[in-house]
Amino acid sequence: MSLDTLARYILDTFFFASLISLIVSGLNIIYGVMRIVNLAHASLFTLGAYTVAWITANYIVKIFGSNLILLLVLPLTIAVIVTVLVSLVMVTPLLRYSYGKGDAFQLIVTFALLIIFEELFQIVWGRMPLAANDAFFAMGTVNLFGSPYPLYKVFVIIVAFLIILALWLLTYRTYLGLLLRATSMDSEMVQALGANVIRLIVVAIITASLLAGLGGALYVPTASVALGLSLDVLIVAFVGLVIGGLGSFIGSLIGALIVSIFRTLSIYFFPELELVILFTVALIVLIFKPEGIGGGKGW
Amino acid sequence: MSVSRRDFLRGLIGGLILGGAATALGLYVAAPEWFRRRFVEKPVTEVERVPARPLKIGLQFMTRGGGAPWGDPTFKGAMLAVEEINAAGGILGRRIEPVIKDETSPDETVREYKAMIGEGIEFYVGLISSSNTPAVAPVAEEAGIISFFVDGCTDILFEKTVPDPKFSFRITNIQSADGVTAALGAIKFFNLMEKDKVRIAHIHPDYAYGRNAHAHMQIVFEKVLGRDRVEVVEEFWPGLFRVTDFGPFITKMMAGRTDIVATSLWAMDFINFYKQALAYGLFKVAKVVSTISHGIAPHLVESDYPEGFVAGVHANYYFLYPEHESYPLNKIFVENYRKRWGEYPTNGSEGAYTAVYLYKAAVERAYGALGRWPEADELIKFIEGASIYGPAGILTIRARRPNKHQGYKNAIVGISKVDPRYGFNILANPLRIPIERITVPEGWEGREDPTMAYNWIRETWREGELPV
Numbered sequence: 001m002s003l004d005t006l007a008r009y010i011l012d013t014f015f016f017a018s019l020i021s022l023i024v025s026g027l028n029i030i031y032g033v034m035r036i037v038n039l040a041h042a043s044l045f046t047l048g049a050y051t052v053a054w055i056t057a058n059y060i061v062k063i064f065g066s067n068l069i070l071l072l073v074l075p076l077t078i079a080v081i082v083t084v085l086v087s088l089v090m091v092t093p094l095l096r097y098s099y100g101k102g103d104a105f106q107l108i109v110t111f112a113l114l115i116i117f118e119e120l121f122q123i124v125w126g127r128m129p130l131a132a133n134d135a136f137f138a139m140g141t142v143n144l145f146g147s148p149y150p151l152y153k154v155f156v157i158i159v160a161f162l163i164i165l166a167l168w169l170l171t172y173r174t175y176l177g178l179l180l181r182a183t184s185m186d187s188e189m190v191q192a193l194g195a196n197v198i199r200l201i202v203v204a205i206i207t208a209s210l211l212a213g214l215g216g217a218l219y220v221p222t223a224s225v226a227l228g229l230s231l232d233v234l235i236v237a238f239v240g241l242v243i244g245g246l247g248s249f250i251g252s253l254i255g256a257l258i259v260s261i262f263r264t265l266s267i268y269f270f271p272e273l274e275l276v277i278l279f280t281v282a283l284i285v286l287i288f289k290p291e292g293i294g295g296g297k298g299w
Numbered sequence: 300m301s302v303s304r305r306d307f308l309r310g311l312i313g314g315l316i317l318g319g320a321a322t323a324l325g326l327y328v329a330a331p332e333w334f335r336r337r338f339v340e341k342p343v344t345e346v347e348r349v350p351a352r353p354l355k356i357g358l359q360f361m362t363r364g365g366g367a368p369w370g371d372p373t374f375k376g377a378m379l380a381v382e383e384i385n386a387a388g389g390i391l392g393r394r395i396e397p398v399i400k401d402e403t404s405p406d407e408t409v410r411e412y413k414a415m416i417g418e419g420i421e422f423y424v425g426l427i428s429s430s431n432t433p434a435v436a437p438v439a440e441e442a443g444i445i446s447f448f449v450d451g452c453t454d455i456l457f458e459k460t461v462p463d464p465k466f467s468f469r470i471t472n473i474q475s476a477d478g479v480t481a482a483l484g485a486i487k488f489f490n491l492m493e494k495d496k497v498r499i500a501h502i503h504p505d506y507a508y509g510r511n512a513h514a515h516m517q518i519v520f521e522k523v524l525g526r527d528r529v530e531v532v533e534e535f536w537p538g539l540f541r542v543t544d545f546g547p548f549i550t551k552m553m554a555g556r557t558d559i560v561a562t563s564l565w566a567m568d569f570i571n572f573y574k575q576a577l578a579y580g581l582f583k584v585a586k587v588v589s590t591i592s593h594g595i596a597p598h599l600v601e602s603d604y605p606e607g608f609v610a611g612v613h614a615n616y617y618f619l620y621p622e623h624e625s626y627p628l629n630k631i632f633v634e635n636y637r638k639r640w641g642e643y644p645t646n647g648s649e650g651a652y653t654a655v656y657l658y659k660a661a662v663e664r665a666y667g668a669l670g671r672w673p674e675a676d677e678l679i680k681f682i683e684g685a686s687i688y689g690p691a692g693i694l695t696i697r698a699r700r701p702n703k704h705q706g707y708k709n710a711i712v713g714i715s716k717v718d719p720r721y722g723f724n725i726l727a728n729p730l731r732i733p734i735e736r737i738t739v740p741e742g743w744e745g746r747e748d749p750t751m752a753y754n755w756i757r758e759t760w761r762e763g764e765l766p767v
Binding site: 002004005008009012015016122127128129131133136137141147148149150152153219222223224226227228229232263264267268274275 | 362363364365367368371535537538540541542543544546547548550551553554566567570571574575577578579580603
């Protein structure tokens, strides 16, 4: 394998891992604090994607032309705000209602929410896929050992890295993070010590929504968004979650990276078996380390 | 002669009987039309010869998600025909009433198909995916519902799944013709006959359609160019609408120094692939031959799509051809479609539109022969072997095996070109291929694996020669 091909592969692996880690870490924050596997989480990723595609094509490009900074910053910011607001209105009350009500109840409620989101996307944005690749093209390419590579993908990797770093600082270097970690280990004790668990829950949901919305917003300029994306994203995120371990911050990152490495490798060597290989890896992890690679340790 | 009272009465009664009979006979023969209809004949009216209730048509297409750029225009084609026919008074006076369902996975699609039967549909126009036609056709056969599959054109359907169909028909050209047409287009447009070696990377969706397109492109390349001149660099099989980041595939194609990317990715997959390939610079080193790039709503192939690539339309129809000046039927269709939906039609739109009109024509012909609305099994005779002029030209439904009930029309492929009149990338330089040159003839008996067309090409085409 030549050097430029290897470099592309590594970057492609990190690009995919960046997106997955944003979703999986959000899923894990909610699971850590509330013990709910929020199936509707992937819908927030899709919401972020739809918002960026729609705003870019209909407003940003028409008003500001192809100004790169605005193309990158404005849709992203709006999408994150929209996602968090929608999450506060639609997701937060339902998750709070489902809190402590048992796995089956929570799975049904969050899956129902995913379906409701799909219907809403259809009502708002119609049945056709939306695309707005302006930022992807406007950034151009970088020369990678003699062949071009889309700079936008590098931008996504950097942004995701910074966000994950910020999340790590929040979790391990602040009082709020301490409370979040403590809640993930023993929420009753945290409550008994006088912390406001409900407020922590809301903070966790907002943080998770922000990550998911950002993920979708970063993703869409490289491709397009269509109904059904949530389910596809959910499947890959779940494999990452299972491999990395439920409720583990480091596990999220490990899970996302492993999913991405195996996906890229399988495309290289056995393109037909991409999903089979991913699920096999998840199965092996489940058999030998059921709590996941980074799991069982809380945050 | 004296007449006794008894004789008089006998005569009177006899006379009355005879007179009555004569009067009745006279009335029967000479009575006014209204009298005969009211009293003499059993009252049979138009209402009974043609049912008074509306004619329910089932429409089922992928109109949401990744398949929507294909399914939505197809649905619009069917709806245009329904609206046009209704505006002109329906079929023999019966208004068409659409029952609309979604096409999704095979299980779900069959469930919805059965739900439509429950709602009383009398005929059906639907389906895009080759995973779905083999699932729905056996149900259509059992239920006895005349079903026109617009697409889902896998050869397997009428070769293996229902080799002797009664109620299922298909409008779009058979799938093998698609790969064959694209490969012939590539050989002609890229002058491949003059090249010593052609390095091909295949990328196709991992299901019936992708496998079929791959097999038939490859057999044509090998047969016409010769096996030793064709080198397959890569073969990729991304799941249909499962992959959004084609980066790793593109990277590997570039690493393999590909000359030609042969693809049957469609709808959203194709858009994502070409946008990303553009960003990676793949098109600076490789040309694309696509079975189906220009089969989505035309404006979705934007002006950033490179020029000079082989532009496929599923071997069926592009809205500019047959040329509007010489073939007004197409001109009228394109204008009406544009007026109704604000965009240009696709080969799916044309297929669905023609399917509805084919049903109408068959019912009217059957009515002419039977004097009443035909039952489903009576109608079959009027569809089998029938030809109809649609916007794409003449379409003929095959009446005999193999591929009985398959629709055939001449295939078309062209070159991608940005046209400032439209503002998007169009199919230019159309190459029309007579369908009989590239598909299994009626009565041919050969192996079905992978398809009859595949074996027919392998056995009957001359090596190193272009058949068109």
